[in-house]
Amino acid sequence: MGQSIIELKGLTKRYGDFAAVDHLDLSVYKGEIFGLLGPNGAGKSTTILMMLGLTEPTSGTVHVCGIDSTVNPIDVKRRVGYLPDDVGFYEHLNGRENLLYTARLNHLSVHEASSRVDHLLKRVGLHKAAQKKVGKYSRGMRQRLGLADVLVKNPEVIILDEPTLGIDPIGVREFLNLIVALSREEQLTVLLSSHHLHQVQQVCDRVGIFVAGSLLAEGNVTALSRALFSDKEPYVIEVVVDTAGIDNDGTQLAAVKSALLGLNHVTSVTFDEGTWRVGSSNDIRADVARTVVNSGMGLLSLTMKEYGLDDIYTKYFEGGDAYGKIA
Amino acid sequence: MEKLHNMVNQLKSNTWLIRIGNTVNRFQAKVNERNAHRVVHPFWIIVRKEISDHVRSWRFNVLLFLIALTCFGSLYTSITNLVDELSRSSNADDPFFFLKLFTLSDGSLPPFHVFVGLLGPLLGIGLGFDAINSEHNSGTLSRIMSQPIHRDYLINAKFVAALTVISVMFFALGFLVMGFGMLIIGIPPTAEEFLRVIFFLLLSVLYVAFWLNLAVFLSIRFRQAATSALSAIAIWLFFTVFYQLIVSMVAKAMAPPDIASQGQLLGYQQFFVNLMRVVPSQLYADATTTLLVPSVRSLGPLTMQQAYGAIPSPLPLGQSLLIVWPQLTGLIAATLVCFALSYISFMRKEIRSR
Numbered sequence: 001m002g003q004s005i006i007e008l009k010g011l012t013k014r015y016g017d018f019a020a021v022d023h024l025d026l027s028v029y030k031g032e033i034f035g036l037l038g039p040n041g042a043g044k045s046t047t048i049l050m051m052l053g054l055t056e057p058t059s060g061t062v063h064v065c066g067i068d069s070t071v072n073p074i075d076v077k078r079r080v081g082y083l084p085d086d087v088g089f090y091e092h093l094n095g096r097e098n099l100l101y102t103a104r105l106n107h108l109s110v111h112e113a114s115s116r117v118d119h120l121l122k123r124v125g126l127h128k129a130a131q132k133k134v135g136k137y138s139r140g141m142r143q144r145l146g147l148a149d150v151l152v153k154n155p156e157v158i159i160l161d162e163p164t165l166g167i168d169p170i171g172v173r174e175f176l177n178l179i180v181a182l183s184r185e186e187q188l189t190v191l192l193s194s195h196h197l198h199q200v201q202q203v204c205d206r207v208g209i210f211v212a213g214s215l216l217a218e219g220n221v222t223a224l225s226r227a228l229f230s231d232k233e234p235y236v237i238e239v240v241v242d243t244a245g246i247d248n249d250g251t252q253l254a255a256v257k258s259a260l261l262g263l264n265h266v267t268s269v270t271f272d273e274g275t276w277r278v279g280s281s282n283d284i285r286a287d288v289a290r291t292v293v294n295s296g297m298g299l300l301s302l303t304m305k306e307y308g309l310d311d312i313y314t315k316y317f318e319g320g321d322a323y324g325k326i327a
Numbered sequence: 328m329e330k331l332h333n334m335v336n337q338l339k340s341n342t343w344l345i346r347i348g349n350t351v352n353r354f355q356a357k358v359n360e361r362n363a364h365r366v367v368h369p370f371w372i373i374v375r376k377e378i379s380d381h382v383r384s385w386r387f388n389v390l391l392f393l394i395a396l397t398c399f400g401s402l403y404t405s406i407t408n409l410v411d412e413l414s415r416s417s418n419a420d421d422p423f424f425f426l427k428l429f430t431l432s433d434g435s436l437p438p439f440h441v442f443v444g445l446l447g448p449l450l451g452i453g454l455g456f457d458a459i460n461s462e463h464n465s466g467t468l469s470r471i472m473s474q475p476i477h478r479d480y481l482i483n484a485k486f487v488a489a490l491t492v493i494s495v496m497f498f499a500l501g502f503l504v505m506g507f508g509m510l511i512i513g514i515p516p517t518a519e520e521f522l523r524v525i526f527f528l529l530l531s532v533l534y535v536a537f538w539l540n541l542a543v544f545l546s547i548r549f550r551q552a553a554t555s556a557l558s559a560i561a562i563w564l565f566f567t568v569f570y571q572l573i574v575s576m577v578a579k580a581m582a583p584p585d586i587a588s589q590g591q592l593l594g595y596q597q598f599f600v601n602l603m604r605v606v607p608s609q610l611y612a613d614a615t616t617t618l619l620v621p622s623v624r625s626l627g628p629l630t631m632q633q634a635y636g637a638i639p640s641p642l643p644l645g646q647s648l649l650i651v652w653p654q655l656t657g658l659i660a661a662t663l664v665c666f667a668l669s670y671i672s673f674m675r676k677e678i679r680s681r
Binding site for chain 1: 362363364365366367369372373376380383465466467468469470471472473474475476477677678679
């Protein structure tokens with residue numbers, strides 16, 4: 001895991017009586033991609049602002065790269081790149097000029113700045129649009145420009161607030177792949193906030209679930225689902241078979257069922273209209289497939305249902321009253 | 328044409344010129360090279376960007392056009408009336424003849440300093456009303472604030488940039504008027520006249536700076552640029568139109584009876600004048616007239632005792648400056664108050680994205 005690069009301890013931010021962030025403890029380790037997940041208004045953005053020293057915490061401490069963000073925000077901002085949600089650029093300038101401005105605010109000379117900016121524009125695939133006014137950029141191009149803008153200062157950590165908001169699915173995939181590639185290339189630590197579960201699931205090493213100002217759980221997605229669904233099966237394998245070849249008396253079904261139940265890790269087996277549902281505590285797709293084929297049934301498809309963040313999400317929110325205020 | 332062509336060719340082949348040209352080019356290249364590798368402090372980067380934004384913006388160019396137009400309009404009227412004035416004037420060698428370029432008018436078009444008093448606020452408001460809120464609304468504020476710069480750089484740089492633009496503009500216009508005046512009437516200004524004009528220009532910059540700061544403060548206070556522009560214009564209108572009305576109403580209500588003593592009358596006059604001086608435009612008008620019309624020797628009521636024995640001659644610059652000192656201090660104080668207000672509210676503002 002390595003050393004932690006973002007360290008929050010007992011972090012609290014109150015607006016009057018309302019606690020936007022409530023005694024938050026969180027560590028993000030060097031080189032990982034951490035996803036901060038939560039519904040709107042959970043306090044994700046406030047937490048990020050406190051990490052950058054743009055807002056002062058009511059109590060608690062924030063250390064980024066070993067520096068206290070509240071006391072030394074400038075030093076933190078020198079090392080941390082931040083992409084706000086709905087990032088804005090000077091629309092009357094072109095993409096390259098916008099990046100050059102950021103670069104020069106980061107104490108780069110014209111010479112260094114232009115070579116770095118050109119390199120980054122090429123890296124995010126905007127070198128053809130570099131001379132175009134940002135006002136004419138599409139949403140996806142803006143986000144990519146934002147990513148380049150964040151990287152201009154050569155950061156150790158990048159913080160992306162809702163980076164995929166409002167981009168089409170293909171754009172999202174490209175953007176996330178770009179983030180992953182960049183973070184591996186440049187050994188970056190990435191903190192990503194989102195309420196889009198699937199996207200976070202695709203790219204993050206670890207996620208933290210953040211509701212109403214406090215962290216409910218953290219860990220990688222499998223660990224989370226294992227911890228959360230220990231009462232159920234963490235893995236469900238669905239096998240669709242050809243019903244035409246099955247005997248009507250049900251003996252074949254019973255035999256297959258007992259064979260499946262005999263496999264290791266299997267906890268439950270049900271059959272319903274040509275679909276076997278095999279619950280297990282481990283990934284045993286190969287064994288299940290072999291068993292079904294050996295029994296003489298026509299195997300049509302086999303899929304494993306992993307508990308996604310969706311399920312984790314609903315699990316947390318079904319009992320909680322995160323949306324109670326709206327209703 | 329042929330001759331000219333030959334001359335240019337000759338110039339082109341002149342070894343000395345070539346050598347000088349090469350030296351200049353080399354020097355230029357060296358400077359460029361050095362600039363390319365120099366790290367400029369972020370504050371000046373912001374200032375540069377703001378200045379270039381202002382200069383390229385339609386808004387500033389429209390205001391510049393407007394002010395240049397009025398400037399040359401009043402120059403025209405003052406020059407056409409200068410001859411009549413000269414023949415009418417009792418002493419032919421008026422030591423402050425040149426200053427009349429800035430103050431003379433036949434009533435069809437007000438003189439330059441009155442125009443500046445009127446349009447200056449508009450210029451200041453125009454350059455400042457969306458300083459912060461437009462950055463906020465376009466989402467650039469949080470991006471800039473996440474760069475390693477102190478928060479006050481942004482607001483200080485915006486102020487410095489707008490002030491630079493205003494100063495360059497006023498000084499350019501003032502010097503242009505002086506230059507044209509010299510060319511047309513053929514009389515150079517004396518050193519004192521020149522200094523008076525410089526002080527007048529400085530005062531104008533200061534006056535616009537006040538409105539600029541007020542507009543910047545409103546741009547921090549209000550999220551919508553339209554709201555901040557409208558409230559700035561409302562303040563301006565209140566001070567230029569309604570405040571006078573209110574003051575004259577109050578004055579009428581408080582008018583002393585006919586049998587009042589001289590002391591009472593004087594106190595009443597003084598009170599009335601002081602009420603008027605709350606308005607920055609009044610301060611500016613008082614100060615500019617004193618500076619540009621050296622025969623003005625007091626801005627309040629003068630009693631017979633005070634006027635008795637005074638030599639009816641123009642005041643020297645130092646004395647004129649002494650008279651406008653309170654006005655100057657008042658304007659500086661008002662400017663600083665607005666700047667302090669905007670500074671504090673900006674430092675306390677929580678910066679979120681849009």
